[in-house]
Amino acid sequence: MTTRNITRFWEWGRKIICVGRNYADHAKELKNAVPTEPVLFLKPPSAYVKEGSPILVPHYSSNLHHEVELGIVIGKGGTAIPQTSAMEHVAGYALCLDMTARDVQDDCKSKGLPWTLAKAFNTSCPVSDFISKEKIPDPGNVNLWLKVNDKMRQNGHTSQMIFSIPYLISYISEIISLEEGDLILTGTPKGVSSVQEFDELQAGIEDILTMTFKVDRL
Amino acid sequence: MTTRNITRFWEWGRKIICVGRNYADHAKELKNAVPTEPVLFLKPPSAYVKEGSPILVPHYSSNLHHEVELGIVIGKGGTAIPQTSAMEHVAGYALCLDMTARDVQDDCKSKGLPWTLAKAFNTSCPVSDFISKEKIPDPGNVNLWLKVNDKMRQNGHTSQMIFSIPYLISYISEIISLEEGDLILTGTPKGVSSVQEFDELQAGIEDILTMTFKVDRL
Numbered sequence A, B: 001m002t003t004r005n006i007t008r009f010w011e012w013g014r015k016i017i018c019v020g021r022n023y024a025d026h027a028k029e030l031k032n033a034v035p036t037e038p039v040l041f042l043k044p045p046s047a048y049v050k051e052g053s054p055i056l057v058p059h060y061s062s063n064l065h066h067e068v069e070l071g072i073v074i075g076k077g078g079t080a081i082p083q084t085s086a087m088e089h090v091a092g093y094a095l096c097l098d099m100t101a102r103d104v105q106d107d108c109k110s111k112g113l114p115w116t117l118a119k120a121f122n123t124s125c126p127v128s129d130f131i132s133k134e135k136i137p138d139p140g141n142v143n144l145w146l147k148v149n150d151k152m153r154q155n156g157h158t159s160q161m162i163f164s165i166p167y168l169i170s171y172i173s174e175i176i177s178l179e180e181g182d183l184i185l186t187g188t189p190k191g192v193s194s195v196q197e198f199d200e201l202q203a204g205i206e207d208i209l210t211m212t213f214k215v216d217r218l
């Protein structure tokens, strides 16, 4: 496994850990309480999709939402990582979309069921190219935006996160050990909205990177 | 990646997909409705633990339950696999425990939160050695049992599954593509119960294999 290349983490990384409700304004727009500890859920690596391939609307959903998020790519694994050394475990970043079947998620929430069908389907995790750590000296202080068909929908700032990146790395790794190649999705700012077949999503982070995805149906 | 050995799938496999409530008698004991479609949730590969290492009770739980389950090890990946060819995608099996923080799961269910803290923590997926496909000619017709400190707690039969193995492979792969090395946990029969620090769990499948795990606290 010495040939693993962190810049292609989506090809071999073994988990995607997502944080929900990490921006107060987004928690409010979905009428959720602002959490007192991080809300965690998982996507499988089969959820990854890269530019050039479409985001597919699951056949069982009629309300697929975009959530633009900063992704943390883990370079050095660990368990119960202290906050003070958490950033040493970060190899870099990726701009990510946490695609969410909102109708299905609402149904899961009301029935007390796991969120898998809402969050873990194929193409539910579009990711940008790898962004090296040096390009984002302060990941708690960058702008993220997303447009649907050229209309701005989300325009937030990672300084609005409720739980900081070092806190999340420490909190998660106490429960779920982190490994090289893992990805942490850090939550989305407000402005999530529905996308349809043929829509074009464009997302960006500061002046560092933009990415574009088309939406398709199976 | 040509050196991957399916008999050590836990070292490199990228996902664990679990089916909940797949035995009617277990759904009833937890007062859940018998499902009309499979309930799916995920564990990350960091949840794997092998004999010789302990099962750890999460610090935030005081009601850790055992669930003995037949695990399906995927040999050939695929998307939307038809039921008729599903068994061609199976490389073999493993005896598995779906360790569940039942108090936390009850809390997640009542709050509409994902099941991650209840199901995905470190050591939440004890697995046996790999069992080759030939050793279980009919996986829908085998006995699974689990003892805690020599007392029989679960003694079920895979013929009691609500959704068959070919059905599960087909259903899952339509939503979440399967890859070589993936593991599917097929649900547990009735008899789940609480385990404590220093308990010894022994589980077996027919006369094919037994495994033993100790319970410890962090």
Ligand SMILES: [Mg+2]
Pocket: A041, A042, A114, A115, A116, B041, B042, B114, B115, B116
């Ligand atoms: Mg989940």
Ligand SMILES: [Mg+2]
Pocket: A018, A019, A020, A021, A067, A069, A098, A187, A188
């Ligand atoms: Mg999100």
Ligand SMILES: [Mg+2]
Pocket: B018, B019, B020, B021, B067, B069, B098, B187, B188
């Ligand atoms: Mg189970």
